[in-house]
Amino acid sequence: MRNTREILTSSEEETIQLGRSIGRILKPGDSILLVGELGSGKTRLAKGIVSAATGVSPDEVVSPTFTLINRFENGFPVHHADLYRVEGVEIYELGLADALEEGGAVVVEWAEKIPEPEEDALKVFMYDVDLTDLRRIVLDWLQGGSWDPRICTVLEEWRREKAWL
Numbered sequence: 001m002r003n004t005r006e007i008l009t010s011s012e013e014e015t016i017q018l019g020r021s022i023g024r025i026l027k028p029g030d031s032i033l034l035v036g037e038l039g040s041g042k043t044r045l046a047k048g049i050v051s052a053a054t055g056v057s058p059d060e061v062v063s064p065t066f067t068l069i070n071r072f073e074n075g076f077p078v079h080h081a082d083l084y085r086v087e088g089v090e091i092y093e094l095g096l097a098d099a100l101e102e103g104g105a106v107v108v109e110w111a112e113k114i115p116e117p118e119e120d121a122l123k124v125f126m127y128d129v130d131l132t133d134l135r136r137i138v139l140d141w142l143q144g145g146s147w148d149p150r151i152c153t154v155l156e157e158w159r160r161e162k163a164w165l
């Protein structure tokens with residue numbers, strides 16, 4: 001069974017902030033799969049995740065649309081991939097499976113293109129709401145999986161920060 005929680009963000013800064021809460025609990029071997037239309041905020045969320053996990057500036061975490069995969073490191077490697085332009089077997093050639101086996105974590109945009117996604121991944125579905133700055137963000141994880149005990153930290157932090165925003 002999978003669990004889901006819905007979060008609304010009302011600016012790109014809020015989405016980056018949510019990403020930072022996720023990035024702070026990132027561990028080697030984690031997969032985060034981002035799914036959402038163009039401009040739904042996947043790269044903004046990834047900015048928060050990768051910068052909090054590795055200590056790089058959010059400005060350094062830019063869309064890997066052309067490089068396809070960017071690697072950051074601080075203790076363990078964190079790979080930020082974008083599958084928008086990738087088709088078929090090219091997905092395997094990106095080396096995401098190797099990255100996970102080597103103890104890295106992966107954050108993937110357009111993750112619906114992965115043929116057999118890892119069950120224990122944190123899936124994040126992002127939706128535009130009515131051409132406004134509002135985004136509906138659904139976190140989806142395996143009950144009893146590795147994210148299960150950690151997600152409450154993210155949600156608690158989110159509630160605390162939201163009270164200040």
Ligand SMILES: Nc1ncnc2c1ncn2[C@@H]1O[C@H](COP(=O)(O)OP(=O)(O)OP(=O)(O)O)[C@@H](O)[C@H]1O
Nearest residue numbers: 009010011012015038039040041042043044133135
């Ligand atoms: N609440 C919000 N969260 C995230 N981005 C927002 C929000 N409100 C407005 N935006 C704007 O939406 C855009 C999101 O762009 P971003 O590159 O993160 O999307 P994406 O899903 O990665 O798109 P792509 O599929 O092209 O990679 C930015 O221009 C950002 O300023």
Ligand SMILES: [Mg+2]
Nearest residue numbers: 042043063109
């Ligand atoms: Mg993007």
